[in-house]
Structure formats: C-alpha cells, structure tokens
Amino acid sequence: MLSSISRRFASTATSGEIRDVVIVGGGVAGAALACALRRNEATSDLQVMLVDANDSIKRPLKDAKPDARCVALTPRSRSVLDACGPRVWARITENGRVRAFDSMQAWDGVGGGHVSYAASELGAEALGHVVENSLILEALEREMETLGVERVGKASASETRAPRESEAGALAEAKISVDEDGKTREFDVRARLIVAADGPKSAVRKSAGIKIAGWGYGQRAVVGTVRTDRAHSTAWQRFLPTGPIALLPIGDGTYSNVVWTTTPSEAKRLAEDVSDEEFAQEVHDALQGLGAYKSPFQENFDRFATLRFFEDAVNQAYKPLVRVTRETVSRAVGVPVIESAEEDTCAEFAPRFRYPPFVSPAGTDTKRGSFPLSTHHALSLTKPRLALIGDAAHVVHPLGGQGLNLGLRDAELLVNAIARARELGQDIGSASALAPYARASVAANVPMMAALDGLQKLFSAETYPVTFARSLGLAAVNATAPVRRKIAWYAMGGA
Amino acid sequence: MRRRALDAARASPRGGRTAERASSRSSATPARARARSSASAGQVDPNERAKFERDAALWWNETRGPFAALHAMNPTRVAFVRDAMREQFKETLGTNAMRDALRGTRVLDVGCGGGIFAESLARLGADVTAIDAGLANIEIARAHAARDPGLDGRLRYEHVAAEALGDRGETFDAVTSLEVIEHVSDPMGFAKSLGKLVRPGGALFLSTINRTARSFAFAIVGAERALGLVPPGTHSFSKFLTPGEVALLASRSGCEMRELAGMVYDPIRNTWALSTDVQINFIAHCVKAKESTKKSKD
C-alpha cells in the first residue's frame, strides 16, 4: 500500500527505539510531568522516558536538619502533586518535616508600611506548605518507579534533533549518554515529544535554538536554615534596599528556611564567610531592623516606630487618601470596590503589624548556598516535537517563592494539552497539539513574572518620595480586605 | 479592522479546506464527470486541480501557509465526528476510552487531502480508508503517515474516486467528506455516491460553507480578495450549500440529517469551536436507514 515515496521516508529514520515522551531533566517539574502523564487516563498508555544527570536520590534522613533548598508550595501545586499519585503527598509529609503556613506578612524595611493576609480570609486552612525540594523529588521518584516510568540516571541528552520543516511529522531524535562506572554508553531514541525540563541553563532549549529574553538583577539569593524562639506558621518577608529577606517555617515550626536576596558580595559573605552563629545573628538583625539593617527613618524612634506611624496615619489623618488609593488599587488588581460600612471602617480592622520571631542558629553544620538571580522567559515554549517546562522555560525572581510552583503548573498544563490532543486524535508532538500548552503557560507565567519584577523594582528604590508612597500604598492595600484576599488568592496559585 | 481580521480568519480555513476538497472532489465525484468531460480521476476541473496540487507540499505546515487554518479547525471537526459516532454507535463504542473512542469502526474519508482529518481518526482507533482524486495529495498523505509508526496498519490511502470505490461494493460504518462538496460540480451525484458507501445504519458526515451574505463577506471578499489569505478562485460562492440543501442531498442519498452544528473561529486564540451559528461553516451528521433496502425516505 505504501507508495515508493513513503517507503523511502519510512526507511530513513530507523535508528533508535521509540518512546512517546522523552523528558530531559528530572527536577521537580520533569518528575511531576512523568508521573502525571502516567496517571492521566488519556495519557496513561504513553511510554515515558526520563533522563537526568543525577542518580535517583536517597531518602533524606529522618532526624537530619531541614535542607536549605526549600520551597513554599501553593495549594494549587499540592493538587498537581496529588494528580501525580495518591501517595505522593503522604510520603512527603510522613516524617513531619513539612510545615503549613497560614499567614503572611510583608513589610517595608525602609519606609515602614506592611501587608498581612491570612488563609482564613479566603476560607482556606493554609496559604501553602514549606517543603524541602529533595523530599518532593524523592516522593516523585518513588512514584515514577511504581508507574513504570523509565528513568535513566547519570545521563544526559547530548543531542536532540527536532524534525526539519520539510519532514513534518518525522519523530524527534535524541542521543543519550549514560555514565556507567566511568564508561560512557550511548544510545539513540526517537520520540513523539521531547520535553526540556533541564533547568535554567537548558541544553535542550539551546540546541533547539530557542532564545530567551530577560535580565539579571545583579543579585544573589542566599539560602540557609535557622531556628526561631517559638514555633510559627507565618511566611515573613522584609524588603531591604538590597533585596528581600524571607523567613519560612519548616518542620515543627521551630526551624525556618531563610531566602535572602542581596548583592553578590554580601551573598558571598553570608553564604561562605560568616559562621552559623553570625549568619543567624544577621538574619535576626535584618528581620528586626537592628544593627546594620536599621531603617534610615528609625534612627530616633523605636524599632517599629515607622510602622506604627503608618498604621496610625492610615487610621486617622490619611484615611481619605487611603480610600482613594484603595479604590485605585482595587481597580488595578481587578476586584470590586465594595462600599459598605465594613469597608468604610476596614482601615481600623486592618491586620496589625506582628513582630517576627527571634532567630538563633540551627546547629553547627547547616549548609548554606547562594544562587544568581535573573528573570527570563523563552521566546517560544514549543516547537514541533518539543516543549519547554519549568525553569527551562522561565525563571522568576524568588521573592514570591513561585518558581517551582510555576514549573508544577507547566507540568499540569502540558499533561492537559497532551490529554486533549489524544482525545482529539492529534499527534502529541505536533504544533497544533502543543499550542494550547504554550498559550496557557504564558497566560499563567507572564503576569506573575511582571508582578514579581515590578515588586523587585519598587522595593529596591530608596528615595524618599518612592518609599513614602510605597508605605502608604502598602498601608492602603493592607486596609482593603478584597485586595488582600486577591493577593492571597494569587499567591496561592489561584487555587 | 478587527472585524476584517475575523472575516478573513473565518474564511481562510476554507482556503485550506478548499484545497482539501478540491483534491477530494477530483477523486471523489463521479457525478461531476458527467457535468464535465473531465479526466478519468473524476469530475474535477483540471485547472482547479493544478491549483491545489501546487499547494500540496505545504499540507503539513501547521502554523504557516495555506493549510494552517485547516489545522486549526481540525480538532473541532474531529470532536464533532467523534462525539456523534460515540452516540450513534454507543452499544459497540460505549466502553472505549475517549482516546480510543473509535476503535472497532471502519471509516472512509473522501477527499482526504494531505490526511489531516484521516490521521486523527486513525489515532482515535478507527480503521481508516482515505481517498483523494489528487495523486500528489495521496503521496503526501502516505509519506506523512509513514513517519509515525504508530499509525501503521490503521490508515490506508488510495488514489481512487468515491464512485469507483462504491462500485466495488464496499461499505463503511461512517463516511466523511469535509469541506469537499462545495468544490464538486455535481453535488447530487457526489452525495449519492457517498450514500452508497455508508452501510445501513451507518453515518455520513458532511461539512461545507453556507451560502449567506456573511459567508460571502468572509470567504470570498475577506479571505480571497481583501486579504489574499487564500488564492482568488479558491471558492465559488454559487457552489456553497445551505444546511437545507445539504439535508436534501443527504436525504436523496438515503441518509437523514440528525445533527447540525456551526463551526466558528476565534481569531484571538486561533481556535475553532462548535456553535449554533451555522451562517458560515457548518458540519452535519446524517444517518442511513437500518434496513439494507434502497433508501425510501425521500
């Protein structure tokens, strides 16, 4: 039945076994995609291969201190993990290493002013969970074994080739190099779809010739673990002129994960040069506004005098101004301005500023590290037979703690697109099948990236008019329940 | 400005389909043969046929080129046909997973062009025969399908006219001919040859462009003349068919129209959706009477 032409085509691409989906990169995004594909009814029969540079990871020790690489998972991300397997979340949480946080407070370290919101405002139990990256990955790797995902560890996809335009419909090809006891074994695979989940420096993205647009912040983020004087369940974030410092509860709530964005030289000092005690002390000072981290306006006041000043301002002299600002912000954020007695007086009911807990060292041998910060987005997320997910597709500033959450969302959106394609009889690697993924992912990512970038810029300003307006704006936001709720909803992944 | 784009977009898929149809008609329409003293491949006008074969190499460019709009529309046609068949054949297809919705059925696609629609049906599990009057189209369709070994054995392309196939006495659970009938010179004869290929109790799917002021504006003025999205002459307004005319053609061919849906274009998202608006593009699901005797309905 085949014509001579088609026979010729058929015989050209013969090397390599065929997999439906080859995922390059087994970070959280890639691993979640592999599991979710095998779970989804419309895609569960697809053969999935996952290639990663690392061997599969061992279960973290039960009594070890929390790892410094932590993530604040949104409720929406949790539901993505649930779609990866019913036991995944149970496995992540079974040793009590995960802490739910139910409120969040961000405040201005220069001018004063703060925003607080709580899960209860949305009728939710938690705004999210703070989890060690390695725990999520470990649970997903076990799930991949159960689900029959073929994981090739200590390997890289050294070459990937998408079909040229003239050979539309041809399968993609990849050369996989595996390190086996020092010797390199190479084999070819052909795939209906290759997924680049190989992180911010994605080699697959580069070999596909997909460019990225973005910029560095000239900043680095230091991560580390500390202890607090009391168990807490709040995500604290103070905006310093050099960048935000965040304190996230983990484990039983007496440990906290620190993500501190600052200048490269400061980052090096904090990550490498200071002792654990000195690090904890600096975190404490930075959060409490002490020592080198005093607000310029604090000189002659109490430590939190400026914060109180803005709270009082909101409640009294600035009330009319706040109302105007509130309406503007409401409109900008897209929530209705509700004119009610409650709303009129809500400034008085705005959540008061709370003092962050006191910080002490978590122990003597806690690991710290620092990471360069940038924001970028691939100029296209798909090509025929190729899709980019997670950090391979986009990197955001960590100040909202959204990077991994966006990666999980990508995994979810890509599974949805593939499932839809299969139910419509489409080739899962075709441009038409992948288009809905690209559309949905950009719609989810770009506003988040813009918001995080805008916040970063806003809070790195130090001139008085900006800091004053910023503080007033924060106070206004804080005084406006619908806006607070909207922000909380957004930060929770729109779940 | 926006409205123009919309018109054009709506009309353009047609361009793609037209090509598809053109090819199909050439192969598929014996009726036309009568109307024209045309070549053995069928009734297609040789000029029209050359016009579409030029475009053949562009068939599988999904995002650019003359068939991009057809690729965008395809999922909508597939969804309609899939759901209609699931409903009509629910005793046999009821337990199939959605991704395998058509497993166990034999389908004939008449005027398959480059195989956009036929491949989709095969992936949904159907055993598909796809025919076209354009030899180049058939070659392109075969070459494309051969690149996906997963389709092996489920998709058979043949360069043959529908009439000739009918003469072999073969019948199918469903016969589809999408964006074809408005290109054939003898729609009645063409429809009858399709009806003959449907088994008693089987399904016939036809899609085309309605003959309305709006379709004239979109398909002829917008897409062909103003924006040049499809080559001038792709469509001939007088050949467009109203839903009533399609129902009549089907009925004369032994099939009763059961369901009719419009397909409307969303230019912002470049997607199509089923709609109750049948002013421009529409698709019809017709059912052939169960008894194998000649259709007595009309």
Ligand SMILES: Cc1cc2nc3c(=O)[nH]c(=O)nc-3n(C[C@H](O)[C@H](O)[C@H](O)COP(=O)(O)OP(=O)(O)OC[C@H]3O[C@@H](n4cnc5c(N)ncnc54)[C@H](O)[C@@H]3O)c2cc1C
């Ligand atoms: C300091 C800091 C704090 C952060 N805090 C948060 C937070 O609180 N919340 C949040 O949501 N996000 C946070 N993020 C972001 C988050 O860590 C990343 O977005 C997330 O890890 C990206 O996951 P990924 O799976 O896309 O990529 P990665 O985790 O980078 O995984 C990529 C994988 O690909 C493998 N790989 C790479 N190249 C190849 C190759 N050629 N062949 C085979 N395998 C390859 C690697 O081994 C790795 O396993 C933070 C980031 C930083 C830097």
